[in-house]
Amino acid sequence: MKVLIVCLMLCVIACAAGTRAISKQSFGKTAEGEEVYLYTLKNSTGTEVAITNYGGTIVSLKVPDRAGKIEDVVLGYDDFNGYLTPKSPYFGATVGRYANRIAKAKFTLDGKEYHLAANNGPNSLHGGLKGFDKQVWSAKDYTDAKGEHLALHYLSEDGEEGYPGNLNVQVIFTLTPRSELQIEYSATTDRDTVLNLTNHSYFNLAGQGKGDILKTQITLLASRFTPVDETLIPTGELRSVAGTPFDFRKPTAIGERIDASDEQLKLGHGYDHNWVLDAPAGKLSLAARAVDPDSGRVLEVLTTQPGVQLYTGNFLDGSISGKGSKPINHRTGFCLETQHFPDSPNHPAFPTAGLKPGQHFHSTTVFRFSIDRSKQDK
Secondary structure, eight states, X not given: OHHHHHHHHHHHHHHHHTOOOOEEEEEEEOTTOOEEEEEEEEOTTSOEEEEETBTTEEEEXXXXXXXXXXXXXXXXXXXXXXXXXTTOOOTTOEEOSBOSEEGGGEEEETTEEEEOOOOBTTBEETTSTTOGGGSBOEEEEEEETTEEEEEXXXXXXXXXXXXXSOEEEEEEEEEOTTSEEEEEEEEEESSOEEOBOEEOOOBOTTOTTSOOSTTOEEEEOEEEEXXXXXXXXXXXXXXXXXXXXXXXXXXXXXXXXXXXXXXXXHHHTSOEEEEEESSOTTSOEEEEEEEOTTTOEEEEEEESSSEEEEEOOTTOOSOSBOGGGOBOOTTSOBEEEEESOTTGGGOTTSOOOEEOTTOXXXXXXXXXXXXXXXTTTO
C-alpha cells in the first residue's frame, strides 16, 4: 500500500512538473560528418517549437489561431540540407559573436585594432564567414515545472573570426505552459572582447508560405531609432521617430509606409533598422507587439536588451525555396532581433557591447504568443 501511495505521489509530481520527454531525432550530418539533432518542445496549448543544435536554429514554431488552427509561423527549410545553403539568410539562427553589422569589418579594443571578415559589402555581418549560426552546439534537454528546456553550449575560441578571447556561450530555450518561448543568453570570456547575441527568426503570423507580412500590425515601444548610411551602418545619431515612417508607437501595418519617399527607407530597401527601446536596459520589458489581423495570432517580444532590429525581408527575392518547396518571396517574413546597437564597438556613445574577464553577460528575450479574439464574432 505504501509503495502504491509513493508511486501515485511521484506520478502527481511528474505530471505537475510536465516531465514529458522532449523528442530528439537526427537532423542530418555536417560536411565533416558530425551529426546534428532536432529537439521538439511542446506544451498543452498546441504550441510546439523545433530547434536544432546546428546554429541554435529555430526550425519551426507552431501556434494556434483564433479558430484553433495550428500553423508554423517561422520561415525555414524542411530538412537540414536547406540550412547549408550558401548565403542562406540566417533563418531562425542564433547569431554571433557579433550580431548585425560592424563597419569596415574592424574595431579597436584596448588600443588594438581587430580585423574581421567583410561578408556584407565592406562590413562584417552576424559574426563573419562562419559565425555561431554555422557551428554545432552541445545540447542538453530537460523538463521542470517552468516548462521544457533546451540548453545549448558553444566555446568560441580566441581568434575565431578575428574576435579576441575564449568566449563560453550558453543559450537556453524554454517553452512555457503560457506559450512563451524564452531565450536566455549568457557568456564569459578570458580576454576583453565584444559580443552581441540574438535570434534571427523570420515570422509570418499568418503561417509560413501564406503570403507577405504587409498587413501585420506592429507596435514598437521606442521613441528613437538609429539612422544608417548607405551600407546600413548607424551614423551615430539617435533620431526621434516622431513625424517619420519609423513611428510605430501605435499599432501600424508594416506595409502602410514601407514604400514612402524617405531616405532611410530607400537605404534599407524597407525597414532594416535598429530602434532604441524606451525601457531601461537590463529590465525585462515589452519591446514590440505584432498582430496578424486575419488569423488573430499575436506575438509580443520582451527583452532586457537596449535595442531591437525590425527587418522586413527586403532582400528575400524568391530565389530560395523553403518549407513545402515554396519560394520565399519578397517581404514574406519579418524579424524582431533584440540586440545591442549595430556597430557599437565603433560608437563609444552607444551602450557598451564589451565583456571583460570576471564579468558575466546575461540577457533574456521572450517571444510570447496569444490570440486576438476581437474579430471572432464579426
